[in-house]
Amino acid sequence: MTRARCFFNLALIRQNFRQYGWIGIIYTLGLIFAVPLQMFMTGNPSLFNQKVTSLFQLGDGMQGMLIVLIPLSAGLMLFRYLQVKASADLMHSLPLRREHLLTSHLGSGIVLVLVPVWLCAAITAITRPWTGDLYDFTGKDIWTWAIAVSVLSIFLFCFSVFVGICTGQTVLQGIASFVLLILPYMLMQLISYYFSLYLYGYPYGIYTNSIRSDLWSPLVHLFSVSNQAFEVRELCVYVGLTVVVVALSYLLYRKRHVEMAGQAIAFTYFNPLFKAGVMLCCMLIAGNYFSINMSGRLVWTFGGYAIGAVVGYILSEMVIRKTWHIMNRKIPLDFAIYTFLLSLLLYIPVSGWTGYEARVPDEGEITQVYAGSLYNLYTQKESSTNPYEAYSPFSKVDPFSGDKDYIRAVQKLHSTLSVIRPAVPTGKSFYKDSRVRSMSIVYRLTNGHTLTRQYQVPVVGFEPELRAIMETAGYKKSEYVLSQLEHDVKTMNISTREGVVVLTHSAEINEFKALLRQEILDMSYADQIGDDVPLADVDIPITMEDRNVISFYSYSILPSYHRLLNWLADKGYSDKIMITAKNIASVEIAAFEPKILQGDHSYYYDPEQYLAIARKQNRSLVTQDKDQITDVLKYQKKYVIRKGTYLVKKNYEDGSPEYVLMETDDLSPELRKLLR
Incomplete structure (x- = not known):
């Protein structure tokens, strides 16, 4: 007898548990291995009292894989009857309303994915005192983890069910579920890069770094969840999405025809959306690919979009029709309409109509x-x-x-x-x-x-x-991140390749920080765009209360920092660390002449190769004269090859080389005479 008041059928639920209970067993064993068992397993016995802010940090990605695969698989298995004609006919011939069928299967699946989560949470809570000092976490962390995994498991299961109702093949249901879950993230990346190609000033690098794009896809977030746990508002969004997909599932399930089992898409009015979506993704992928690899040449770029449109249209038609025989008289016109509309969709946002590129606020x-x-x-x-x-x-x-x-x-x-x-x-x-x-x-x-x-x-x-x-x-x-000079620090390291000076007295540290800050604020435009080689590096160690590690931020001491250099000299620190001619055995100098390599430009990356050719042509000079080496140290620039400059190789006493640059005007008369 149908339990109309309860809106489900107990016999059907029991049958589901007998037939698909193995899904819950696998989920339980997997979660136990990924969470409580991990607390007793470590490759480094010296580690102890590790602070765990979220149980998602355990398991090395295994949790994400389980939380994604098991609920989606449960949706595939429990609703497989929709995709097989014989099973669909049998199930829908039962004296049950469709609402009863859907509720019974939804209830079975939710139990199968929820019980393992809370069983694992209970085992974790029971075994927590036995872990000793290896991990440090609280009972709140356990229940927070259990709630987050429960919400995600239910959402993924219900989403898989919704996709299964909209499709007519189990394989397509699985593929479509994964694709749709990752699609928002991929589309955001593709569209953002597309805008960077055609909108002058579009901040692609900023958007990709500052925006948490993983929030757009539960799959991406789950596989990076050890770095960023789920927040309450994210879980509320997933709860809301679960309600939406369940409501849509009930609505569409009532309208779904039994004979659509075996078809690619169960509702024909989804075909245009499916076709347009596949074409758009293929166009963006192919167009961006050719633009990157062909240096933005228009012929290749537009060819990439055309290829993407053709491939996307063919793929979508083959999936919809379940055959590669798709040609007919309507195909060219249909393809032209879709291509025109999608091209318009891509063109309008990057056209001058939007005023994006010329927008400068008052x-x-x-x-x-x-x-x-x-x-x-x-x-x-x-x-x-x-x-x-x-x-x-x-x-x-x-x-x-x-x-x-x-x-x-x-x-x-x-x-x-x-x-x-x-x-x-x-x-x-x-x-x-x-x-x-x-x-x-x-x-x-x-x-x-x-x-x-x-x-x-x-x-x-x-x-x-x-x-x-x-x-x-x-x-x-x-x-120049001057905010770091406002921190109270106990030590500061001033280093070169010749040694390190550690400042430990608070008076010296404060005096040095004040001088360094003022030198940076007094830098001229020429100092900032110049290629002067730093004379030393300053490392400021910073320890935060909520971190158990020390981080560093480094500043450079430039030749224009005269007051700071005088302070180091007065304190006697310069003699300990500053590089002078006595630290360098010899220098080798060669004029940069692009024509000699006849089209071989690898020397831009390998200065030693350029010097080797210069030696063969007797165009390099090696000197051990300390006065000349001092001149090199005084005027050296960073290695950025430019016409009319000189490549300099400094050979240190320890045998290590360093490559720098010298401008023609900075050469001493003696060096000019020798290089003629």
Whole structure:
């Protein structure tokens, strides 16, 4: 007798448990192995009292695999009767309403995926005192984990059921479930990269680093969940999505025809959406691929989109019709319509109609601004609550400034870039031509929104605009992370390849930090864009209360830091660590002449190869003269090959080499005479 009041059938539920109980058994054993058993297993017996902020940190990814595969498989198994004609006819011939069938199977599946989770949680709670000091976690962590896994398991199971109702084949149900669960994440990545190709100033690097894209897909998040546990609001979203897919399942199940078993898609009005979705994904993948590998050449790029459209259309038609015989008279027109509409969909967002590229906010709309190359680090979400992960020096630091001169300078550069749109050197010319500054421009607006752009700015031609920005205190404070000099530290390390000086006295540390901060704030535009080789590195160790490891942030001591260098000399530290001519056995110098290699540009990456050719042509000079070596140390630049410069190889006394650059004007008369 049908239990109409209870809305389910006990006999059917018992049959499901007898037939598919093995799913719950596998889930139980897997979770026990991945969670409580892991507390007794470690490859390093010296580890103890490890702080566990989430039980998702246990199991090395096994939990994610189980939480995804088992609930989705339960949906495949319990609703397989929908995809086989004989089973569908038999099940729907029973004296049960469709609501009873669906509720009975849903209830069976939910029990199969819930009981293992809470059984595992109970075992973990019971065995926790027996783990000794190996792991440190509380009972709250156990129940938090159990609730999160329960919500995810139910959602994935119900989603698999919903997909099964919409499809007519078990294999397609499984594939479609995985694809649809990862589709939002993949589409966001593909569309974001597509915008970066065709929207000048689109901040692709910032969006990919600052936005937690894993939130768009439970699959991606589950496989990275050891780094970032699920938050309450995320679980609430999954609860809401579960309610939606269950409601849609009831609605569609009532309308589904039994004879659709074995068909690809059970509802024909989903065919256009399926076809358009497959074509769009294929077009984005192929177009982006050819654009990357063919250096953005238009013929190959548009050819990639065309190939993607053809492949996507053919695949979707073959799936829908269940045959590769898809040609008929309507195909060309149908393909043309889909291609035109999707091309329009892709074109409109990157066209000039949107005004995206020319948009520069008025000064009255701006409250604060940021300009620099580190914005993605400042906005990157914490990847972990793990206390053993290093602290980020950019965390909880506001890089914005409300200085009006700074805002106007950033506006001017932004306006100039939006009009001129300078071409950025690539390939060989990138190494030959000068310098390019990566510049992220972010405005905080009066309406509470932000406007973000990202540009590669050639130094040549934009000196006035860059100078106005880079010589402001607001730019230097964020670009050189001066916030780290505000921390109270017990030690500071000043190091070169010749040695290390450790400052331990608080008075010395505070004096050094104040000098270093002032030197950075006093840097000129030329100091910042120059290629001066740092004379030493400063490492500041920082320990945070919620972290069990020490993190470091490093600053460079440049030749222009005269007050700081004098302070080191007065303290006697320079003699201990600074590199002088006595530390270098010899230097080898050769003029950079591009023509001699006849098209071989590998020397851009391998300076030793260039010097080897120069030796064969008797164009290199080796000197051990200490005065000449001192001149090299005084004028050396970072190794960035440019025409009209000299490649210098410094051979240290310990046998190790270092490659630097010298400008022609910096050569001493003696070296010029020898190099003729």
